[in-house]
Amino acid sequence: MPTAISASVAPQTGAEPRSPGPVSHPAQGKTTEAGGGNPSGIYSAILSRNFPIIGVKEKTFEQLHKKCLEKKVLYLDPEFPPDETSLFYSQKFPIQFVWKRPPEICENPRFIIGGANRTDICQGDLGDCWFLAAIACLTLNERLLFRVIPHDQSFTENYAGIFHFQFWRYGDWVDVVIDDCLPTYNNQLVFTKSNHRNEFWSALLEKAYAKLHGSYEALKGGNTTEAMEDFTGGVTEFFEIKDAPWDMYKIMRKAIERGSLMGCSIDTIVPVQYETRMACGLVRGHAYSVTGLEEALFKGEKVKLVRLRNPWGQVEWNGSWSDGWKDWSFVDKDERARLQHQVTEDGEFWMSYEDFIFHFTKLEICNLTADALESDKLQTWTVSVNEGRWVRGCSAGGCRNFPDTFWTNPQYRLKLLEEDDDPDDSEVICSFLVALMQKNRRKDRKLGANLFTIGFAIYEVPKEMHGNKQHLQKDFFLYNASKARSKTYINMREVSQRFRLPPSEYVIVPSTYEPHQEGEFILRVFSEKRNLSEEAENTISVDRPVPQPGNTNWESEEQQQFRNIFKQIAGDEMEICADELKNVLNTLVKKDQDLKMQGFTLESCRSMIALLDTDGSGRLNLQEFHHLWKKIKAWQKIFKRYDTNQSGTINSYEMRNAVNDAGFHLNSQLYDIITMRYADKHMNIDFDSFICCFVRLEGMFRAFHAFDKDGDGVIKLNVLEWLQLTMYA
Structure with a gap:
């Protein structure tokens, strides 16, 4: 199961942090960031x-x-x-x-x-x-x-x-x-x-x-x-130095040669302590720049060196190879000149690579392209960028620990089309890097925003579903394990990680750790070969039912009661207005003992009349009302299917499937709008709002198709037509 991790040092490195250890939810810690006191292929x-x-x-x-x-x-x-x-x-x-x-x-x-x-x-x-x-x-x-x-x-x-x-x-x-x-x-x-x-x-x-x-x-x-x-505009990779690969120095050298930017830090012992000075001159919980790597001759042997800079402009390492180190006299004069050795309190200093990996705990490398630092050759990577957002009650489903809502998160189809060019690799493999970045959290701090704990999972799409862009449903995630995922969920602006998977079609599911957390994000996918990344569920359509011949010979007891109630309220005109429709509908639905509801509102009834009012009279005749009632009965069955506890409401996450069951196929943006428009503060939708939503969808689809005479999916309206359409809907 995914674990929430709280970054603990400055800078907050670690897409896959281990030290000081995971903080499982709900006892989830907060990020301790760099800061506190102070002594004075590019696209x-x-x-x-x-x-x-x-x-x-x-x-x-x-x-x-x-x-x-x-x-x-x-x-x-x-x-x-x-x-x-x-x-x-x-x-x-x-x-x-x-x-x-x-x-x-x-x-x-x-x-x-x-x-x-x-x-x-x-x-x-x-x-x-x-x-x-x-x-x-x-x-x-x-x-x-x-x-x-x-x-x-x-x-x-x-x-x-x-x-x-x-x-x-x-x-x-x-x-x-x-x-x-x-x-x-x-x-x-x-x-x-x-x-x-x-x-x-x-x-x-x-x-x-x-x-x-x-x-x-x-x-x-x-x-x-x-x-x-x-x-x-680069992408960052993180290294826990104690678990670093054996050729870490080589990786750092390649990073310097390729113009990558590097920073490092030392974990604080107590997470809330910032910038604690150590006896060796280094500072815990503080960000350093890596500004150079060299190998120097010392007493006939090559020594690997790392040059660091403290942004304070002072307070330096005082151990071996520091500015005032007594053994500089044993270093050749030309070598000292090459290393630009000078005894100045400017915040910059050399230290041996052994001392570096002993004292520092985290290293982050920002690559200007996604070139693998482990590789000896530069490669051209392709990148796809998708912007999205998590919306409370609709598409903020949380991590896999929450199976009832995880499937509602945004989903991005990834087609890995070509394998890597690696003759030494016996497997057919595609290399790629996924980077998930949350947006605007720092800018919104003054509004109380903090970084969310974020991560992602990658699933292989079954072959029979290739090319099908529809949103994968709850059952898929219940019965299919992920093929890859971010190593953990962490409260950092970006989580990134490399993967190697066979060519196929996959779905990436980015999420916050907890459900109901609302925010924007950007998902970048870098691959050595061609890839196609796009948001799932981008088709918008409605199932048009085959017209059935009208039948006014209602013979059942319910149908006879229906006709009698309509006659009593409609009178001799046999037409009803919105107020009268409200009375008819509320009389009928109250007969259903399994449906808990307060009754339809006047506004809902006005929308229903607008849906079926073919002559523009603002009233419904018996035939139009019967057509409406059949729709309500069909939608009522769907509502009951999801109102399993008979509370009279369904939650906003279930609304996605209910809308689909009714024949409306929408995209994520429209589901977000439905949640914002029809759900209450507890993210529940009552029966009246449920029906009102379906009436609006039915009416707007019908109006669109009426205007789309050539069937090209595009209509042109003047301002009068637009206002007539939207004001009466």
């Missing part, structure tokens, strides 16, 4: 500059910049203003910050001095070491860096107080425009700063990222992988 679309702009509606950075220059004013961002709303949402700071532009902070401000490098990043009074560790990695790849930080930004030429940065957001690249007002105290930057007092690219990049998430406070605590992916 071709990435290269496009036509990014959507975040924060300035319908105006590009270039347009705003030009307008400010023409008017000779400095830009002031209306959507991320220099006040407390952009700083914090849950607290008031004990001191008053003053927002200043760089020319007000120092003389001769510069955007970048001598190139953007990792020494330009020193953490301020904000627990975002995870973000800064990712920036330090980013500076190692100039091509990546200057896509995130566009060229031609300056405090000297055409300065207008406006800057912009670019981030990958859930499949798209966005342009974030900001002004250059920065929070200060005693004329010093409060948050991230450069070691050059007059250099500001890192502080402005942090501000743009804060704007992307709604506030500076939203950046407190997180995973280095988050920012790495937002800088690259």
